[in-house]
Amino acid sequence: MYPSKFNYLAPESLEEALAVLAERGDEVKILAGGQSLIPMMKLRFAEPSTLLDINRIPGLDGLNRSNGTLSLGSLVRHNDVVKSDTAQANHTVASAAPWIADPIVRNLGTVVGSLAHHDPEGDWASVMLACGAELVLSSSTGERVVDIEDFLVDMFTTSCQPNEMVTEVRVTAHTASGGGNYQKLERKVGDYATVGVATSLELDDNGDITSAGIALTSVYPRNLKVVEAEQALVGHAPSDDLFAEAGRIASEACDPASDIRGSATYKRHIVDVFTRRGLAKSLGIAQGGQS
Amino acid sequence: MNITVTVNGAEHTADVEPRLLLVDFIRTNLGLTGTHIGCDTTSCGVCTVLVDGTPMKTCTMFAVQANGRSMVTVEGLKQNGELSAIQDAFREHHGLQCGFCTPAMMLVGTALIEENPDPTEDDIRWAISGNLCRCTGYVNIVKSIEAAAETTREGASS
Numbered sequence: 001m002y003p004s005k006f007n008y009l010a011p012e013s014l015e016e017a018l019a020v021l022a023e024r025g026d027e028v029k030i031l032a033g034g035q036s037l038i039p040m041m042k043l044r045f046a047e048p049s050t051l052l053d054i055n056r057i058p059g060l061d062g063l064n065r066s067n068g069t070l071s072l073g074s075l076v077r078h079n080d081v082v083k084s085d086t087a088q089a090n091h092t093v094a095s096a097a098p099w100i101a102d103p104i105v106r107n108l109g110t111v112v113g114s115l116a117h118h119d120p121e122g123d124w125a126s127v128m129l130a131c132g133a134e135l136v137l138s139s140s141t142g143e144r145v146v147d148i149e150d151f152l153v154d155m156f157t158t159s160c161q162p163n164e165m166v167t168e169v170r171v172t173a174h175t176a177s178g179g180g181n182y183q184k185l186e187r188k189v190g191d192y193a194t195v196g197v198a199t200s201l202e203l204d205d206n207g208d209i210t211s212a213g214i215a216l217t218s219v220y221p222r223n224l225k226v227v228e229a230e231q232a233l234v235g236h237a238p239s240d241d242l243f244a245e246a247g248r249i250a251s252e253a254c255d256p257a258s259d260i261r262g263s264a265t266y267k268r269h270i271v272d273v274f275t276r277r278g279l280a281k282s283l284g285i286a287q288g289g290q291s
Numbered sequence: 292m293n294i295t296v297t298v299n300g301a302e303h304t305a306d307v308e309p310r311l312l313l314v315d316f317i318r319t320n321l322g323l324t325g326t327h328i329g330c331d332t333t334s335c336g337v338c339t340v341l342v343d344g345t346p347m348k349t350c351t352m353f354a355v356q357a358n359g360r361s362m363v364t365v366e367g368l369k370q371n372g373e374l375s376a377i378q379d380a381f382r383e384h385h386g387l388q389c390g391f392c393t394p395a396m397m398l399v400g401t402a403l404i405e406e407n408p409d410p411t412e413d414d415i416r417w418a419i420s421g422n423l424c425r426c427t428g429y430v431n432i433v434k435s436i437e438a439a440a441e442t443t444r445e446g447a448s449s
Contacts, residue, residue, distance in 0.1 A: 001331055002310060003310050004310075005309075005310060008292060008309035008353070008355050034351060034353075034356070035351055038351045039332060042331070042332075051309065051353075053355075055356065102421030103418055103420055104336055104339055104346045104421035104422070105333060105351075105421060108347055190333075190334060
């Protein structure tokens, strides 16, 4: 399979790349890892007239922790996260990375690229929804910071404008009394999730839950942040019963389709089990126990 | 567009269309047909080569992306006319049946051993989980990579 013809640009500075976007961003697709974009181009679902390869721009591969924030630049590959000690600052991010695609695809594919592509069955969007991430959108006139919930507009659609490029995603690092987890059921390595559940918890000095994040993959027309389940946890002491309640709410909030990966009933059950299991694992980390 | 790449130590310059897939550049332009095309959808891994030492699926890369980079294909594994440790181990342990996935399996195994000289069976199975063997010959592929790791360690310590 071959894509339509395109012009190829590989600028060596961010300014140069943003100038191209300012001039004719609506004709351009940005190439980071290309592990979703190139298959789309080969199927001719995407036919950009210009491909803007950002891989030769220095400084976009930063994976850093500072002031309680973990930041990942546009060129941070999934495997960079897998191998990074720094990425352990956010347990949900760290536990999701080894479950993205397959080991070879992880060498090229990027976290930011995956978010910008916004496949409605992508794993990273759930992680970022559970963790309340922010994205930095840069253009030739400056930059703006957008909440993940405002960024993800609809399937394959984000609030990133044609003249903008996502240059960073930021998530809060877990404190010593916080934890997070990503549970993924897949038929085989490299497949989409049958069900994915991202969880994140923070506890106060008494051990009560001060903040909670729960988001689901592949069981709704898009990644689903289950606000009601999160709210059910906050202010309470963690317990099996409380997590069971969150699991029940999540399994009722989702709307899975029966397909080749399983029946809707089955997926709903897995959402319940994974929500409870993910919260228990998050709690284990938050309490300094086993992850 | 003009690109210059190093493949198995030799430099090649070519004028290519931007949409030329890297796997086709390797097979057609360079005539290195040990790199295979299987699924053409980033699933099977038979088109894997090492780009600056890292395994990448070349059906999902354009040749222009490889400009200035150094690659190793299966043809580049042998050293001074001798089979490399991994090639020898695949021969010794019957790590191939039809042979279609073999070049990629050996390259992925080579990259794994480079990064982790003493991989467990789990490490190996994890590393090759992006590569399909339609003969389902995984047991011997894993044995071959284990053996190659051992030979490589012995070679490094002697």
